[in-house]
Amino acid sequence: MAIVVVAIDSDNDGMPDSYETFYGLNTSSNDAVLNYDTDSMLNIGESLINSDPFESDTDRDGFPDHSDSNVLSRAFVPLGAPF
Secondary structure, three states: OOOOOOOOOOOOOOOOHHHHHHHOOOOOOOOOOOOOOOOOOOHHHHHHOOOOOOOOOOOOOOOOHHHOOOOOOOOOOOOOOOO
16 A cells, blocks of 8 residues: 655646645746746745745754745744744
């Protein structure tokens, strides 16, 4: 018996809806080629490494996501964040 996991991608932009929903991207339009945080990574690249498309240094460790070997090396939750 095998378990198959399928990521839903409603807008067919290559980014799973779960990623887009978590970071507040649009699940009904192709926003994969946008770059909200003006770093050198498009949203599609950010989704592949699970980094924040609105923050050029997701884990705030001083290394930009595009050159960080571990973009999630530490947890960062803003004070007062509901999650």
